[in-house]
Amino acid sequence: xxxxxxxxxxxxxxxxxxxxxxxxxxxxxxxxxxxxxxxxxxxxxxxxxxxxxxxxxxxxxxxxxxxxxxxxxxxxxxxxxxxxxxxxxxxxxxxxxxxxxxxxxxxxxxxxxxxxxxxxxxxxxxxxxxxxxxxxxxxxxxxxxxxxxxxxxxxxxxxxxxxxxxxxxxxxxxxxxxxxxxxxxxxxxxxxxxxxxxxxxxxxxxxxxxxxxxxxxxxxxxxxxxxxxxxxxxxxxxxxxxxxxxxxxxx
Amino acid sequence: xxxxxxxxxxxxxxxxxxxxxxxxxxxxxxxxxxxxxxxxxxxxxxxxxxxxxxxxxxxxxxxxxxxxxxxxxxxxxxxxxxxxxxxxxxxxxxxxxxxxxxxxxxxxxxxxxxxxxxxxxxxxxxxxxxxxxxxxxxxxxxxxxxxxxxxxxxxxxxxxxxxxxxxxxxxxxxxxxxxxxxxxxxxxxxxx
Numbered sequence: 123x124x125x126x127x128x129x130x131x132x133x134x135x136x137x138x139x140x141x142x143x144x145x146x147x148x149x150x151x152x153x154x155x156x157x158x159x160x161x162x163x164x165x166x167x168x169x170x171x172x173x174x175x176x177x178x179x180x181x182x183x184x185x186x187x188x189x190x191x192x193x194x195x196x197x198x199x200x201x202x203x204x205x206x207x208x209x210x211x212x213x214x215x216x217x218x219x220x221x222x223x224x225x226x227x228x229x230x231x232x233x234x235x236x237x238x239x240x241x242x243x244x245x246x247x248x249x250x251x252x253x254x255x256x257x258x259x260x261x262x263x264x265x266x267x268x269x270x271x272x273x274x275x276x277x278x279x280x281x282x283x284x285x286x287x288x289x290x291x292x293x294x295x296x297x298x299x300x301x302x303x304x305x306x307x308x309x310x311x312x313x314x315x316x317x318x319x320x321x322x323x324x325x326x327x328x329x330x331x332x333x334x335x336x337x338x339x340x341x342x343x344x345x346x347x348x349x350x351x352x353x354x355x356x357x358x359x360x361x362x363x364x365x366x367x368x369x370x371x372x373x
Numbered sequence: 374x375x376x377x378x379x380x381x382x383x384x385x386x387x388x389x390x391x392x393x394x395x396x397x398x399x400x401x402x403x404x405x406x407x408x409x410x411x412x413x414x415x416x417x418x419x420x421x422x423x424x425x426x427x428x429x430x431x432x433x434x435x436x437x438x439x440x441x442x443x444x445x446x447x448x449x450x451x452x453x454x455x456x457x458x459x460x461x462x463x464x465x466x467x468x469x470x471x472x473x474x475x476x477x478x479x480x481x482x483x484x485x486x487x488x489x490x491x492x493x494x495x496x497x498x499x500x501x502x503x504x505x506x507x508x509x510x511x512x513x514x515x516x517x518x519x520x521x522x523x524x525x526x527x528x529x530x531x532x533x534x535x536x537x538x539x540x541x542x543x544x545x546x547x548x549x550x551x552x553x554x555x556x557x558x559x560x561x562x563x564x565x
Contacts, residue, residue, distance in 0.1 A: 124490045124528055125507065162552070167489055193391045198509055198550045218387040220511075220550065243421035245485055245511040246385075288485050288511075317480060319487050342483065372489040372507040 125370040126336050127167035127343035128357055129321065130350045132157060134173045134203070137183040154187055158195050161350070164357040166197065167372060170223065170291075170345060173203030174266075180204065185217045192218020200248055202291075208237055215242060223291055225250040226264040229273065232285060239286035248321075249287040251278060253308075254295040260308055267295045275308065276315060283316050290316065291345065293323040301327025301349070309339030321345050329355060329363050336369050374563065376400045377412035381433040383419045383426040389449065392549035396560055406438045413444055414563065419451030423475070423514070424463025426451055440468050445565040446541050447499075453536060453543030454514060462514050471536045471543065473519040482529040485513040490526050492534040492546065497523035499535060499542055501561050506554045508534070508546035515545065 132139045138152040150156055158169050171191070173184050188201055201214050202223030211222050228235050228249050238247045252267045253260045253275040260275035279290055292312060294305030304325045313320050319342035322335045326346035335341045349355045365371040376393060378386050380402040393400045400416065403409055417439060419426050430436050439446065439456075448456045457467045460475035467475070478484045489507040500523075510526065516533040518525060524535035526545070536543040542562065548555035 124486060124488050124510075127488050189387070192388055193394070196392065196395065196550065196552050196556060198511075198547075215385050216387060218385065218391060220385065220388065240422075244513065245420060245487070289487060317483055318485070319483050343488070 123370045125167070125372045126341070126364070127321075128165070128332070128361060128371075129168045129170055129343055129345040130161045130166050130357070131170040131172060131323070131345050131347045133347070134171050134175070134184070134187065136175050136177060136180070137187045140174070155190050155194050158191055158199070161357065162195055162197050165361050165372070166357055168197060168343070169195070169199040171199060171201050173201065175204075181210070181213065185213050188214055188217040188219050202248070202250055206234070208234075208241060211238055211242060215246060221246045221248050221288070223248040223250045225252065228282070229262060229264055229271065229278070232281065235282060235285040235287055244286050244288035247287050248289045248291050249282045250291040250293065251275060251282070252293045252295055255305075255308070263295060267293075267298075276311065279312055279316060283318050287318065289319045289321060291321040291323055294325065297325030298323070300325055303327065303331040304335035304339055304341070304344065306335055306339030309335060309341050313340035313342075319343065326355075329360050332360060333364055333367050333369060336364070374398060375411070375413045376416070376563070377403050377409050377414070378416040378418060379409060379435065379439070380404045381426075381435060382429045383421055383451070385420055386418050388547075389416060389418055389549045392556065392559055396556060396563065398563060404433045404435065406435065409435070409438060410442065414565070415442055415444060415446045417446060417448040417452040417456070419449065419455060421451060422463055423451060423454060423460040423465040427455060427465050427467070430455065436468060440470055443540060445562065447562050448541070448543035449549070450512060450545060450547055453545055454516065456536070456541060456543050457516055460514060470541050471516065471519070471521045471538055473516050473521065473533070473536070475514045475516050477514050479529060485511060486528045487511050490528060492524045492526050494525045495523070497535065497537045497542065498565055499537070499544075499558055499561050500524065501564075503554070503557055503561070508548070508551040508555060510546045512545060
């Protein structure tokens with residue numbers, strides 16, 4: 123039976139992990155390779171690296187980091203952040219990334235999804251969607267949630283699927299950072315209306331939130347950052363607990 | 374030990390090269406027929422779409438070389454699928470090593486299948502000393518259970534997670550991305 127996935131997300135700036143990582147037993151908490159290895163050891167099913175660098179050398183730095191991660195880590199990982207061309211993706215995949223995640227660039231140029239799928243295959247194209255519920259309407263936001271659009275989440279998600287994306291990573295901006303749980307109603311609607319896997323993101327605070335997003339939100343995978351970085355939830359404990367509740371987990 | 378990964382421009386071979394490096398074996402990338410024939414072990418990788426990968430294989434003039442190899446050959450993911458007779462994906466004629474047709478998952482399950490699933494009914498030296506465990510799968514097409522099946526997986530239906538015919542082996546899953554368990558499978562391949 124296919125298991126549900128638990129995915130820690132690491133923010134990367136200039137080749138280093140950022141955003142207060144509070145990990146015991148790490149010599150260098152800023153080293154993405156060391157942190158990735160620690161998560162893999164604890165039972166993470168996949169990893170996501172989100173690059174937030176703004177420097178001119180970002181591509182080269184990111185490619186080097188991806189290569190180092192691929193060299194040491196034996197579970198799959200996705201790289202996202204600022205990816206806007208076939209060339210960007212080609213470089214990341216060649217350096218060992220398993221998947222790439224595109225977001226604003228897909229909204230600005232939806233044809234990019236088709237191009238990437240044709241060249242590299244659906245399996246490595248994740249489309250990330252940040253959306254916010256305003257007066258009962260879920261609207262897609264760009265540039266890390268800073269720029270609102272009139273695009274409806276569910277319509278965009280359908281289009282993304284039709285263009286061949288392999289997965290959708292949906293972040294609810296209403297829930298992100300609240301630690302009050304995932305946006306399960308919207309997630310369930312996405313899951314019911316699409317045939318590709320959905321990764322839930324935004325709002326994880328407790329183990330029960332993960333159980334809810336799999337059972338009520340019908341998510342295929344759940345992504346979180348701070349609860350893992352600050353040791354609030356231990357991945358191995360989380361997976362055991364979810365398994366006890368009848369949610370299929372790789373233990 | 375001379376290990377060659379067939380480099381025909383289809384997919385991410387870096388991960389496979391690194392997986393063997395972690396096992397202490399340097400893998401050579403090559404599209405040269407002579408180099409491939411002289412290897413002790415050969416890896417036939419592949420990701421992406423079947424017909425375009427097959428077209429690349431033909432451009433590299435390797436489609437007649439691979440089926441004649443005598444040493445252990447391991448096809449991974451799309452590599453394994455291309456070793457079958459035929460794939461529904463892009464209506465693609467394969468290398469005809471494994472006697473089965475590759476089909477698309479039905480709409481009763483989410484496609485692609487992405488994530489960790491259990492392999493069962495293990496019967497090949499690839500799985501020596503290994504119990505049934507979780508491996509990483511990413512695919513929309515599958516090889517049905519057949520005479521050459523040496524491991525199965527269930528996603529809607531039970532299908533071939535691994536195939537073997539003589540010196541030819543194939544895994545639908547990615548051993549290079551399947552944690553320490555996957556590494557053990559690659560180690561077993563090296564010891565064939």
